[in-house]
Structures are given as structure tokens and as C-alpha cells.
Amino acid sequence: MFDLIGVPPQALFGQLLLGLINGAFYALLSLGLAVIFGLMNVINFTHGAQYMMGAFCSYMLLTYFGIPYWGALVLVPIIVGATGIIIERLFISRLYHLDHLYGLLLTFGLALIIEGMFRKQFGSSGLPYTNPIPGGTNLGFMFLPYYRAWVVVSSLVVCLGTWFMIEKTQLGSYLRAATERPDLVQAFGINVPRMITLTYGFGVGLAALAGVLAAPIYSVNPIMGANLIIVVFAVVVIGGMGSILGSIITGFGLGVIEGLTKVFYPEASNTVIFIIMAIVLMLRPQGLFGTPK
Amino acid sequence: MAEALLAIRDLHAWYGESHILHGMTFDVNPGEVVTLLGRNGAGKTTTMRAIMGMMAKRKGSVRYEGHELIRLKSNRIARYGLAYCPEERGIFASLNVRENLMLPPKVKDGGLPLEQIYRLFPNLMERGASQGTKLSGGEQQMLAIARILRTGAKLLLLDEPTEGLAPVIVQQIGSTIRMLREQGFTVLLVEQNFRFAATVADRHYVVEHGQVIDMIPNAAIEANREKLKAYLGV
Numbered sequence: 001m002f003d004l005i006g007v008p009p010q011a012l013f014g015q016l017l018l019g020l021i022n023g024a025f026y027a028l029l030s031l032g033l034a035v036i037f038g039l040m041n042v043i044n045f046t047h048g049a050q051y052m053m054g055a056f057c058s059y060m061l062l063t064y065f066g067i068p069y070w071g072a073l074v075l076v077p078i079i080v081g082a083t084g085i086i087i088e089r090l091f092i093s094r095l096y097h098l099d100h101l102y103g104l105l106l107t108f109g110l111a112l113i114i115e116g117m118f119r120k121q122f123g124s125s126g127l128p129y130t131n132p133i134p135g136g137t138n139l140g141f142m143f144l145p146y147y148r149a150w151v152v153v154s155s156l157v158v159c160l161g162t163w164f165m166i167e168k169t170q171l172g173s174y175l176r177a178a179t180e181r182p183d184l185v186q187a188f189g190i191n192v193p194r195m196i197t198l199t200y201g202f203g204v205g206l207a208a209l210a211g212v213l214a215a216p217i218y219s220v221n222p223i224m225g226a227n228l229i230i231v232v233f234a235v236v237v238i239g240g241m242g243s244i245l246g247s248i249i250t251g252f253g254l255g256v257i258e259g260l261t262k263v264f265y266p267e268a269s270n271t272v273i274f275i276i277m278a279i280v281l282m283l284r285p286q287g288l289f290g291t292p293k
Numbered sequence: 294m295a296e297a298l299l300a301i302r303d304l305h306a307w308y309g310e311s312h313i314l315h316g317m318t319f320d321v322n323p324g325e326v327v328t329l330l331g332r333n334g335a336g337k338t339t340t341m342r343a344i345m346g347m348m349a350k351r352k353g354s355v356r357y358e359g360h361e362l363i364r365l366k367s368n369r370i371a372r373y374g375l376a377y378c379p380e381e382r383g384i385f386a387s388l389n390v391r392e393n394l395m396l397p398p399k400v401k402d403g404g405l406p407l408e409q410i411y412r413l414f415p416n417l418m419e420r421g422a423s424q425g426t427k428l429s430g431g432e433q434q435m436l437a438i439a440r441i442l443r444t445g446a447k448l449l450l451l452d453e454p455t456e457g458l459a460p461v462i463v464q465q466i467g468s469t470i471r472m473l474r475e476q477g478f479t480v481l482l483v484e485q486n487f488r489f490a491a492t493v494a495d496r497h498y499v500v501e502h503g504q505v506i507d508m509i510p511n512a513a514i515e516a517n518r519e520k521l522k523a524y525l526g527v
């Protein structure tokens with residue numbers, strides 16, 4: 001059957017898997033952006049740098065402290081999330097009363113500074129990170145590397161867990177309510193400024209977790225986030241700013257579409273997401289899962 | 294005489310540059326239902342928001358059970374047992390009815406149990422899974438009141454709970470407020486409609502230009518009807 005459309009199954013499923021892997025990163029990163037934007041109305045341009053920090057942090061934990069991948073998986077989101085909390089307290093929290101644009105400019109500037117510091121320290125050629133689960137299995141129609149399967153599954157679990165927390169728990173109802181009326185939620189006795197700080201830390205932690213997952217696949221280098229974040233912002237726009245489920249579905253979906261484009265029309269694979277973004281913006285400016293403002 | 298449950302002294306508040314409250318002074322005693330009456334723009338809602346710490350700039354004194362609240366943030370103030378039901382009701386569109394009802398955290402012991410709340414407002418149980426803002430205006434008002442009864446707050450600040458509602462709903466809200474008084478709640482009520490206010494309250498403060506200009510006990514409301522009409526411009 002596959003020969004009929006002129007594509008060998010190995011290539012098709014190989015690209016599908018690559019698409020799912022990319023989608024896993026798109027979903028994790030756009031989810032963090034959605035969580036942050038939803039509550040804080042801040043477009044966090046530092047997100048790519050924080051993803052990169054996640055990858056470097058796991059590299060440093062391994063190289064300087066001998067802490068392996070599995071330790072990094074737990075520690076890195078906490079460490080990088082804590083730097084996010086400091087950034088929110090020191091800088092971002094002073095901008096809430098101003099236009100969104102200021103938050104965007106600030107976080108963009110921070111991203112440039114952070115990436116510059118890492119480039120100065122580590123160069124830009126990239127550092128290797130050993131695959132913690134080498135090997136794979138032959139599924140008959142394709143070869144499945146274990147680590148890649150792990151990335152897709154763990155990203156999916158974290159995404160769905162975050163969705164559940166926000167949509168189905170009491171804590172999530174505080175977050176959703178504070179998105180609408182922070183003053184009223186605070187007057188019910190909830191410390192909204194602290195919740196905002198922790199939410200930013202959580203979103204940053206998600207970016208850092210994506211960085212840890214990415215380290216063994218992509219080489220660890222200071223501009224890894226800058227390259228990825230452009231696509232992730234397109235994903236966010238397509239899914240709808242601030243929509244949790246939208247960012248997850250769109251992230252995985254666009255990864256797969258990108259992978260399939262590589263099989264059927266490789267020339268368009270780098271632009272297909274932006275073409276979709278343009279079409280979505282024309283037909284549904286609030287995004288596929290967004291609500292019109 | 295001991296200090297009132299809520300003692301407001303020389304309370305000032307500002308929206309940006311505009312000075313709204315010019316030294317509000319009044320008391321609310323335990324178990325009372327007290328109204329703030331006044332025209333639009335007199336500063337009644339601002340008084341509520343200033344008590345709750347929801348105004349960026351305020352000064353003077355707000356004492357509750359002897360605690361000074363003027364410098365506290367609103368989340369700390371709520372923890373003393375004050376709860377606010379805003380004029381626009383503040384039902385959250387992204388939460389269903391049950392989530393709206395369960396949103397305010399418990400701040401003290403002694404809130405109404407959920408079963409009693411559902412007995413009072415059976416619609417809220419039936420429509421628990423509906424989006425909060427899909428309820429009718431009257432149901433939204435019930436929800437806005439119901440959710441602060443669970444929390445253990447003993448002083449309820451109700452901002453125009455009858456506004457824009459049908460007479461039968463207004464009656465239901467009136468009987469709810471009387472029931473709350475019997476249960477030992479203290480209520481500070483903002484009203485434009487003094488006929489309604491007269492059916493539920495013990496005392497009325499008349500507010501004008503951000504100050505209290507008169508206090509009328511409910512028993513004397515008939516004798517003061519002409520004066521009130523002049524104050525309220527009705």
C-alpha cells in the first residue's frame with residue numbers, strides 16, 4: 001500500500017515519530033506559555049532561554065556534580081523555576097500595571113542577556129549529553145528508539161497532568177478565577193500575587209523540563225531555545241493564546257503535520273507551521289481553541 | 294460602651310487622582326443589618342472596597358473585632374472573617390456553578406454547611422455543572438451570596454444585591470438577609486432602594502460625597518421619609 005503512494009513505510013513512520021517528538025516539545029513549551037499568559041497576561045519571551053537553561057542545567061549537574069539524567073529531571077525544573085520566581089519578583093511584577101508590550105520587551109531583553117551569558121561561557125558549538133536510555137526496538141514497520149518514546153510519553157503525561165490540575169482541581173479554579181477577577185479572588189482570602197509568582201515559576205519549570213528532555217536528543221547549545229521559540233509562538237497563536245488544551249493539541253498536532261510534510265513535500269517542512277498560522281489568523285484570529293476577546 | 298464589631302473612622306480613598314471617600318465614619322454592631330443609602334456616585338461601593346482593602350490608596354481607620362485592617366492587603370482582611378459580594382456579582386465565567394460556590398476558601402469555623410446552602414438555594418444544586426454565567430441574574434445573585442456563607446465569614450458586605458432583579462427575587466433576597474441575621478451574621482448592605490432596605494435593616498447610614506451625613510434607625514424611617522426622599526433625590 002505504501003509503495004502505491006511512493007513512500008516507504010520506514011520513512012513515513014520515521015518522520016511521524018520525529019514529528020511527535022517535535023510536537024512533544026512544542027506542546028510542553030506552548031503549555032508553559034499558555035499558563036503564564038492566561039494568568040499574567042505576559043507574553044514570556046524568555047521562555048526559549050529558560051528551555052535552554054534547562055538543558056544546560058542538566059548538563060552542568062551531570063558534568064560538575066555527577067548527578068545523572070533522572071536526578072536532573074526532578075532538580076532542573078525546580079532550580080530553573082526558582083530563577084523564574086526571582087525574575088518575576090524582581091522585574092516582571094513591576095510591569096503588571098503597564099501595557100503588555102512592556103512585559104514582552106522585558107522578557108525579550110532578558111532572553112538576549114541570558115543567551116549571551118551562556119554563549120560567552122560555553123561557546124555556541126554545542127555540548128553533548130549522553131542518552132540515558134540507549135537502544136530501541138524494531139516494531140516491524142520501523143525502529144523505535146526507547147528514549148524518543150520516553151520523551152513523547154512523558155511530555156504527554158505532564159501536559160495532561162497540567163491540564164487536569166488547571167481544569168479540574170480547586171487550585172486550578174483559583175487560577176482560572178484569578179485570570180478573570182484577580183481583585184475579587186484576593187478579597188476572598190487568596191494571596192493572588194504569590195499565586196502569580198508561583199505560576200510563573202511553574203511555567204518556567206515546564207520550559208526547563210522540556211530542556212532536560214531535549215538535552216540527549218539535540219546538542220546542548222545557547223541558541224537552541226531561540227531557534228525553537230519562534231515555532232512555539234506560532235503554535236501558541238494557532239492554538240489560541242492562553243488556552244491550555246489548545247496548546248497541547250496544537251503542539252502535538254503541528255509536530256505531526258510538520259513531520260508528514262517532510263515526507264510528502266520536504267521543501268515546505270520549515271514553513272508549513274507558519275502557513276497554517278497565517279490561514280488560522282485569517283479565518284479565526286482568536287486561534288483554534290481561543291475565545292474572542 | 295465597647296467598640297463596635299466594625300468601626301470605620303475618617304476613612305479616605307482614592308481612584309487614581311480622584312478623592313472619593315472624604316472621611317467616612319460609622320459603626321456596625323454584632324448581629325446588625327446596616328445599610329449605606331445614597332445616590333449613585335456617593336461612595337457606597339468605594340466604602341465596601343476600601344473596607345476590603347481593594348482600593349490602592351486609602352487612609353483612616355477600619356477596625357474589625359478590634360483589629361486595625363487599614364494597612365492589610367485584601368487577602369489578609371478576608372481571613373479575619375469579612376466577605377464581599379460585589380454589585381456586579383463577580384460570577385466567574387470559566388468556572389461552573391459548583392466551582393464558583395466552592396471557590397472562596399474557608400477562613401473561619403462556623404460557616405453554613407453545604408447542605409443548608411443547597412436547601413436555601415436548591416437551584417444551585419440542580420445547575421451545579423452549568424457555566425456560572427449561564428445562570429439567570431437572580432440565580433447569579435444567589436450564588437454570589439451563597440458562596441460567601443460557606444467560608445465562616447461573620448460580616449457580609451453585600452453591594453446592591455437587589456439591583457435589576459424581579460420583585461419575587463428581591464423578596465427572596467430579603468428573606469435570605471433576615472434569615473442570615475437570625476443565624477447571627479452581621480450584614481453591611483449597600484442599597485439604592487430604601488423601601489427594600491426598610492424591610493431588612495436595623496439602621497441606615499446616609500452617604501453623600503464620600504461622607505456619612507445622617508443615621509436613621511429603621512424604627513424611625515417613617516418619620517424621616519421626607520428627609521430621606523430629599524437625601525436620595527427620589
